[in-house]
Amino acid sequence: MKKIISILLILTQTSILFADTLTFNNGVTIEGKLVKYDEDYLIFKVDEESMKDIPNEAVIYIKGVIVDENQVVFNNKFVKNVTENNIIVANPAEERRNKTIKTILMLGCVGVGTAAVLMVLLVSSMLAGPGAW
DSSP states (O other), rough: OHHHHHHHHHHHHHHHHHOOOOEESSSOEEEEEEEEEEEEEEEEEEEEHTTTTSOGGGGGOOOOOOOOEEEEEGGGGGEEEETTEEEEEHHHHHHHHHHHHHHHHHHHHHHHHHHHHHHHHHHHHHHTTTTTO
């Protein structure tokens, strides 16, 4: 009987070790298991107890995405990160930040390029004299 209890305790502890933690942007965390991670959404399996802590605005329905019992689809814009044993395995917040920085840099380059072309046109019209264009 003691062996059975010992084995059950070990199995229980092992399942806790492999639990993932999902942290929302508002600081709320839930325990579960990351099932799928996509650019726009993630699927997370949660237990009944964690269901009450889920922010309603973070839950989405995506046509064609099939989920099993206790699996929830979350919009990544509400998710800060997902960790497994304190190691980040999904980081939508960081990916959004990187995407924004790339967009700003790209728009900055376009602006600088446009300014350079306008400067060349202005200088060449000044050098050519009045009525040259």
